[in-house]
Structures are given as C-alpha cells and as structure tokens.
Amino acid sequence: MHRLLGIVDQRLDVPERSRGLLAAFAIGGCCIALSTIGSRLAGIDLPFAFALVAVVFGAFWYGALNASVVAMTTIPAAVVLNADHPYVTPTNTVVVALFSIVLILFGGHMTTLRRCADAEARRCGRREVFLQSMFSATPAAMLIADSEGEVVAINASARSILGIDVDDGTYLRLADVLPGPQTDIAGSRLIDRADGRRLTLSVSSVKLFLDTSELQTIYIHDETEAIAAADQLAQLQAELLQLGRATALGQLGSAIAHEVNQPLAAAANYAKVAQVALARGCLEAEVREPLEAALRHIFGAAAVLRRLRDFIRRSPLQPQWVDAHQLIMESTRIGAMAVRRADAELSLFVADDLGEVLIDATQIQQVVLNLLSNAAEAVTGSPIRRVELRATADVPDQCTITVIDTGPGIAPGFEDDVFVPFRTTKVDGLGVGLSISRTIVTAHHGTIAGETNAEGGATFWFTLPRRAAPERMANAA
Structure with missing residues (x-):
C-alpha cells in the first residue's frame, strides 16, 4: 500500500x-x-x-x-x-x-x-x-456502515446486486439492505429484491476503528447463479452415473439373459418332471422334490433380477458404513456373469480383515462391475482367459480392490487417457465406464489407477478409506 x-x-x-x-x-x-x-x-x-x-x-x-x-x-x-x-x-x-x-x-x-x-x-x-x-469502480460489492447501522457508503456493484437505484446521499439502513441478524453480519443470507428476485448472498465484514467512531466494511458476493450451477451439475452427474449403470448392464445384456434363462430353464425341467410324476400317479414325496428344486431355481432367477434392479435404480448418494467383505462378494455375483460369458476363469481372494468402508454401496458396486466387465472383454480372444479380483487391507485405514486380467493390456497411447471421458478403443464403447468409476472413487475420498502388466494383461485397482469391523474394535478395546 x-x-x-x-x-x-x-x-x-x-x-x-x-x-x-x-x-x-x-x-x-x-x-x-x-x-x-x-x-x-x-x-x-x-x-x-x-x-x-x-x-x-x-x-x-x-x-x-x-x-x-x-x-x-x-x-x-x-x-x-x-x-x-x-x-x-x-x-x-x-x-x-x-x-x-x-x-x-x-x-x-x-x-x-x-x-x-x-x-x-x-x-x-x-x-x-x-x-x-x-x-466505486471495483467489481467487488462493498458497503460501509457505522455503529448505528446506517449505510454511509455503497458502491455501484453492491447497488447492482441489491437492486438499489440510489446515490450515496440517500439515507439507507443496514437492516433494510441486508435483512436478518445484525450482530453477526457475516454468513449466508437469503434476500428478496424489490423486483421479486430471490438472492443467495455470502456476506463478510471487517471492523474499522476510527478516533471518534466505529465502522464496518461489508463485502457481498452473489452466489445465486453459482448455487444454481452447482445444483445443475449435481443433477447432470447423477444422470451420468445413471447412464453409466445402464451402459454397464447394456454391455452385459447377453450375460444377464444367460444368468436368468439358466435357472428358469432348470425350473421348467423340474416342473415338467413333477408334471410327469403326477400324471403317473406318483406319491406326494416323489413330486415334492422336483417342485422344491424348481422353486429354488425360480427364486435364484428372482434374486438375480432383484440385484440388477437395485443396481440400476436411481437413488441419491447415501454413504454408510458397509462390511467390505460382504460388499465385494455381492458385487462379484453380478460381475461374474460377464466373466462366465467370456468363458474365463474368475479367481477371487477377499481378505478377512477388510473391516468396513463408508460408501454408497450401489456406486461402489458399479465400479467393481465396470472393472470386471472390462477385464472380461479384454480376455475374450486370449489363449489364457483368467480374471482375478483381490481385496486386501495391507495399508492401515485403507482397503484396496484390484482386478487383474490376462488380456492385451492398455492400448498404446491410452496409458495417460484411460480415465478421460469418451476415450475408448472399443468399436461400440462410449468411453464413460472408467471415467465414471474415477468420479465415484474420488467422491468417496479414494484413488483409482491402472497399468499394463510386464507379463501381459492389465491391472486396475482402487482404494477406499476403511475402519476395523465393530467386533474387532470391541476386542481391541
């Protein structure tokens, strides 16, 4: 100065x-x-x-x-x-x-x-x-008020935001300009302008002590458009996540049909056996067994559909402490359909001490499904078709989920862009799966990365913050 x-x-x-x-x-x-x-x-x-x-x-x-x-x-x-x-x-x-x-x-x-x-x-x-x-000319909206609450100066930016068409000589009260508590002026405020427009303002103030009086400089920032843009962005992100889930299931279309048709076909066969037995006048005990088997397969198909319905439905982000072991097993049941459809072997290792993770279970299931689906597509056409999923807690307060495949690895030139939206080497791909996965993991305060293995294939992994299971914490106490 x-x-x-x-x-x-x-x-x-x-x-x-x-x-x-x-x-x-x-x-x-x-x-x-x-x-x-x-x-x-x-x-x-x-x-x-x-x-x-x-x-x-x-x-x-x-x-x-x-x-x-x-x-x-x-x-x-x-x-x-x-x-x-x-x-x-x-x-x-x-x-x-x-x-x-x-x-x-x-x-x-x-x-x-x-x-x-x-x-x-x-x-x-x-x-x-x-x-x-x-x-007067600064774009920052400012006004100065005395200890009695009278506005002694207001610049053009503040007048424009507040909708005040007056000069400095007009008497203004701070309570009229910024309605609400006057003892602590700082914070967020909702005000209604004279033209009916509602504004969300961020207000801060600085005290000025003079020899004979006390003033305060008040800074106003209009956050109305920023909040509206943030809400719109959140809505678009939610729609993008919904699109990602729908896309992932669309890529699993034939695998889902196989998983549903298989138990239904088995149930139909058992029902046919029961029908034949009844036609022959067999005893109730001989008919009960095929009917119970048919019911088990029907319930199995219903369970598959229920998991898919829970996965695809639109729901707000609801983080809660979830048992990591149970989450991985449930996610693998859906992702395994793609692996089996690719005639690949799925190797699963889930540590017992994963503890709990604070997540939205549906979104993390989407990440696991994306990684398993990509791995299944990668090994299609490979002489060795193997997909491995590992979930470990080798680092304190961190759970790591890793998916390894024996495919060709990350395409040359895509090592740095593998998580960039709409960048894909697939003919019918959208290039949003890994991008959405990164968005989800980052929102859960984790990290995600991938690399080509030295012996061939690719490895993708992501981390999530964790805590010990409640029974382990109780035993430690």
Missing part, C-alpha cells in the same frame, strides 16, 4: 525555482520604478518604503529565496537613487537590512508552512479521488 500511495503522490506538481527567481527580479524592478515615480510625481518621500513592501510580498508569496533576491535588488537601488536623501544613512540602511532579514525569515517560514499545507491538501485530494475511484 505504501508503494501504491507513493505512486499516487508522485504526480504532485512541484513549483519551479526558476519562476520564483524571475518573479523576484520582476518585483524588484517594479519596486524601483514605483519608488522613483512616487518620489517625483506623488511626493512620496520614503526611499525604503517600496523596498520593504517588495520584501514582504516576496517573502509571504514566493518564499525566502525570492525575498532575498528582492532585498538585494531594491535596498541597494534605493540607496543609490536616493543618496542625497536625509533618511538614507548608513544606520538607517543597516536597520532596514536587518528588518528585511527578519521579514525574509518569518515570511519564508510562513510560506513553507503554507506550501506544505497545500501539498498535503493536494496529496489528500489525490488519495481521496484515487480511493473513491477504487471503491
């Missing part, structure tokens, strides 16, 4: 010394001329009078240097021009010279004080104009 004010002060006009010297010679010449004219025409017989007047004028108007030049010009001239005058004596000349010195010193000091006062006034004026322009 000191440097800034220094730049503002540099524009002050400094009087030129040469002008003062020219004025001194001009005053001296005028004094000599007036003294001669007054003596000869008007009968003014005071040889040193005009010299003293000139010294006084020069001292109090231009300063000591100017008055000194005037004195050195006019007093000798008065002595020379009035040498035969009875008042022009050595003693009188010395007295006049000494009196002139006193006038020069006193008048010069007064002139210096006046110039300092003028310079300070100009400096204050420039600073006032500068600060006023900053206050």
Whole structure:
C-alpha cells in the first residue's frame, strides 16, 4: 500500500525555482520604478518604503529565496537613487537590512508552512479521488456502515446486486439492505429484491476503528447463479452415473439373459418332471422334490433380477458404513456373469480383515462391475482367459480392490487417457465406464489407477478409506 500511495503522490506538481527567481527580479524592478515615480510625481518621500513592501510580498508569496533576491535588488537601488536623501544613512540602511532579514525569515517560514499545507491538501485530494475511484469502480460489492447501522457508503456493484437505484446521499439502513441478524453480519443470507428476485448472498465484514467512531466494511458476493450451477451439475452427474449403470448392464445384456434363462430353464425341467410324476400317479414325496428344486431355481432367477434392479435404480448418494467383505462378494455375483460369458476363469481372494468402508454401496458396486466387465472383454480372444479380483487391507485405514486380467493390456497411447471421458478403443464403447468409476472413487475420498502388466494383461485397482469391523474394535478395546 505504501508503494501504491507513493505512486499516487508522485504526480504532485512541484513549483519551479526558476519562476520564483524571475518573479523576484520582476518585483524588484517594479519596486524601483514605483519608488522613483512616487518620489517625483506623488511626493512620496520614503526611499525604503517600496523596498520593504517588495520584501514582504516576496517573502509571504514566493518564499525566502525570492525575498532575498528582492532585498538585494531594491535596498541597494534605493540607496543609490536616493543618496542625497536625509533618511538614507548608513544606520538607517543597516536597520532596514536587518528588518528585511527578519521579514525574509518569518515570511519564508510562513510560506513553507503554507506550501506544505497545500501539498498535503493536494496529496489528500489525490488519495481521496484515487480511493473513491477504487471503491466505486471495483467489481467487488462493498458497503460501509457505522455503529448505528446506517449505510454511509455503497458502491455501484453492491447497488447492482441489491437492486438499489440510489446515490450515496440517500439515507439507507443496514437492516433494510441486508435483512436478518445484525450482530453477526457475516454468513449466508437469503434476500428478496424489490423486483421479486430471490438472492443467495455470502456476506463478510471487517471492523474499522476510527478516533471518534466505529465502522464496518461489508463485502457481498452473489452466489445465486453459482448455487444454481452447482445444483445443475449435481443433477447432470447423477444422470451420468445413471447412464453409466445402464451402459454397464447394456454391455452385459447377453450375460444377464444367460444368468436368468439358466435357472428358469432348470425350473421348467423340474416342473415338467413333477408334471410327469403326477400324471403317473406318483406319491406326494416323489413330486415334492422336483417342485422344491424348481422353486429354488425360480427364486435364484428372482434374486438375480432383484440385484440388477437395485443396481440400476436411481437413488441419491447415501454413504454408510458397509462390511467390505460382504460388499465385494455381492458385487462379484453380478460381475461374474460377464466373466462366465467370456468363458474365463474368475479367481477371487477377499481378505478377512477388510473391516468396513463408508460408501454408497450401489456406486461402489458399479465400479467393481465396470472393472470386471472390462477385464472380461479384454480376455475374450486370449489363449489364457483368467480374471482375478483381490481385496486386501495391507495399508492401515485403507482397503484396496484390484482386478487383474490376462488380456492385451492398455492400448498404446491410452496409458495417460484411460480415465478421460469418451476415450475408448472399443468399436461400440462410449468411453464413460472408467471415467465414471474415477468420479465415484474420488467422491468417496479414494484413488483409482491402472497399468499394463510386464507379463501381459492389465491391472486396475482402487482404494477406499476403511475402519476395523465393530467386533474387532470391541476386542481391541
């Protein structure tokens, strides 16, 4: 701030010394001329009078240097021009010279004080104009209120936000401008403008303590559009997650049909056996067994559909502490359909000490399903078709889920873009699966990454914060 004010002060006009010297010679010449004219025409017989007047004028108007030049010009001239005058004596000349010195010193000091006062006034004026322009033109909405709650200044940005079409001279109360608690003005506020528009404002304030009063500068930020944009973004993200789940299930279409048709076909066969047994007049015990088997397969198909329904339905983010082991097993039941459809072997290792994770179970299931689906597609056509899922807790307070496949690995050139939306090497792919997975994992305060294995295939893993299971914490206590 000191440097800034220094730049503002540099524009002050400094009087030129040469002008003062020219004025001194001009005053001296005028004094000599007036003294001669007054003596000869008007009968003014005071040889040193005009010299003293000139010294006084020069001292109090231009300063000591100017008055000194005037004195050195006019007093000798008065002595020379009035040498035969009875008042022009050595003693009188010395007295006049000494009196002139006193006038020069006193008048010069007064002139210096006046110039300092003028310079300070100009400096204050420039600073006032500068600060006023900053206050008025800044895009930051500001207003200043006194301890009585009266608005003493408000800039154009604040007037625009608040819908106030007044000048600074109009009386405004802070309670009218910002309704609500006045003791602690800072925080978020909802206000209704005169035109009916409702605004969400973020308000902060800074106290200003002066000698005779206390002021507070209040800063206003209109967050209405930002909040609306955030709500819209959240809605779009929810729709994108919904699209991701639908896309993932769409990629599993044939696998889902197989998983549902298989138990239904088995149930139909068992029902046919029961029907034949009844037609032959078999005993109830012989019929009960195929009917119970048919019911088991029907319930199995219903369970598959129920898991798919729970996965695909739209629901808000609801994080809760979930048993990680149970979550992985449930997620694998859906993802395993894609692996079996690819005629691949699924190897599963889930540690017993995974504990609990604070997650939205449906969204994390989507991540596991995406990784298993990608792995199943990757091993299709490979001589060795194997997919491995590992869930471990090797790092304290962290659960790591890893999916390894024996496919071709990450395509060259896609190592850095594998999580970028709409970047895919699949002919019929959208390129949103891994991008959505990263969004989900990041929202759960985890990390996700992938790499090509040295021996072939790819490894993808993601981490989630965890805590020990309640029974383990109880035993530790």
